[in-house]
Amino acid sequence: MKIELLYFANVRETIGRGAETRTFGDDVKTVADVLKALGDGNDTYAAAFARPEGLRFALDQMFVGVDARLRDGAELGIFPPVTGG
Amino acid sequence: MIDTRVQSAPFDVAAETANLTAGRGDIGAVVSFTGLVRGDAGDTLTLEHYPGMTERMLANIAAEAETRWGLSGGLVIHRYGVLPVGAPIVLVLTASRHRADAFQAAEFLMDWLKVKAPFWKKDANGWVEAQGSDDDAASRWNN
Numbered sequence: 001m002k003i004e005l006l007y008f009a010n011v012r013e014t015i016g017r018g019a020e021t022r023t024f025g026d027d028v029k030t031v032a033d034v035l036k037a038l039g040d041g042n043d044t045y046a047a048a049f050a051r052p053e054g055l056r057f058a059l060d061q062m063f064v065g066v067d068a069r070l071r072d073g074a075e076l077g078i079f080p081p082v083t084g085g
Numbered sequence: 086m087i088d089t090r091v092q093s094a095p096f097d098v099a100a101e102t103a104n105l106t107a108g109r110g111d112i113g114a115v116v117s118f119t120g121l122v123r124g125d126a127g128d129t130l131t132l133e134h135y136p137g138m139t140e141r142m143l144a145n146i147a148a149e150a151e152t153r154w155g156l157s158g159g160l161v162i163h164r165y166g167v168l169p170v171g172a173p174i175v176l177v178l179t180a181s182r183h184r185a186d187a188f189q190a191a192e193f194l195m196d197w198l199k200v201k202a203p204f205w206k207k208d209a210n211g212w213v214e215a216q217g218s219d220d221d222a223a224s225r226w227n228n
Contacts, residue, residue, distance in 0.1 A: 009133055009205035010212045058203065061138035077135055077203070081215035084163065084202030085120055085175055085195055 001028060001072045007048075008079035011055070014048040031057050032066045034076065049078075056081055087147035087159035087179070087194075091139050093166035096176050105158050105180055112157045114184040116191040120175040122168050128209050132165040132174070135203035139163070146197045150179070153193065154186040161194060163202060196222045 002023045012018045028037050032052070039046040049055065057064050058077035070076065098119060106112050122130045143161055150156065162176040177194045181187040199219040206213040 006135065008135060008203070009207070012133075058135070058138055061135070061141050063201075077138065079135070079203070080205065080212065082200065082203050083206045083213050083215050083219075084204040085199040085219075 001026075001070060003034065003070060004073070004075045005034075006075065006077040008077065010080055011048050011078050015044060029069055030066070031059070031064065031068050031070065031076065034070070035066070035078075054080060087151060087156065087161060089140070089143035089147050089161045089163075091134065091136075091143065091163050091165065093164060095164070095173060096162045098173075098176060098178075101160055101162070101176065101178060105160060105178055109157065109180075111182060112180045113182050114187040115178060115180045116184070116187040118175075118177040118191050118195055119173050120195070122170050122172045122174050124170040124208060126170055128170050129167050130170070130174070131167050131207040133205045133207070134163075134165045138203050139165075142202050143198075146194060146201060149197070150190045150194050154179075154181065154190040156181050156186055156190055159190065159194075161198070163198065163204065165204065193226050196226060199223060 002021060004021050006019050007015050024037055028034055035049045035052060039049050052066060056079055057066060059068050060075050098117060102115055102117060106115060147161055156179055158180045160178040164174050168174055177191050179187040179190040200223040
């Protein structure tokens, strides 16, 4: 499954890039699975996702929870709580 | 119809208000809220946002306000980029026949922008953390 990943704010800074496309295996079905797949064996991603309760997610530009199911080609934004206004 | 804009450029409150009300005899009230960058003089605030999602969320929030109150029009402008302390950062204009709808809709729009518009602020001390008080302010509109 191919996912367009977008990172913002401190997540972007920790990972060192704002966007990337990744292809995941069949075991990756949810947002939580993506965090695990990226963080396993990679200290940079593990650090960025160390506190998942402090992260927010947008699937195809709509807020979702960490258990949201992905679709092939989806856009997944990963970022800290927003501070608009 | 509440228009929404995401831009780096400054805005002119008087010009936008005049534009909103020009030729309209049905508008009896306009509420204007301008948010400014707080901090020490000379410092800057950097606003990052999620292009695409920001526009979508602003439109969603504006549409929600329209369903809840009787509005004759409105405007939301949210800026991004590097802004000096004291600079205007966000504008909310709401227009209605009588003042109550305009007042309440403006407050609602700001409360929801705070927690639903995908912006992030960085100042001299680093990334600004989201405030629980903003969640509380937004949740009072949930019923």
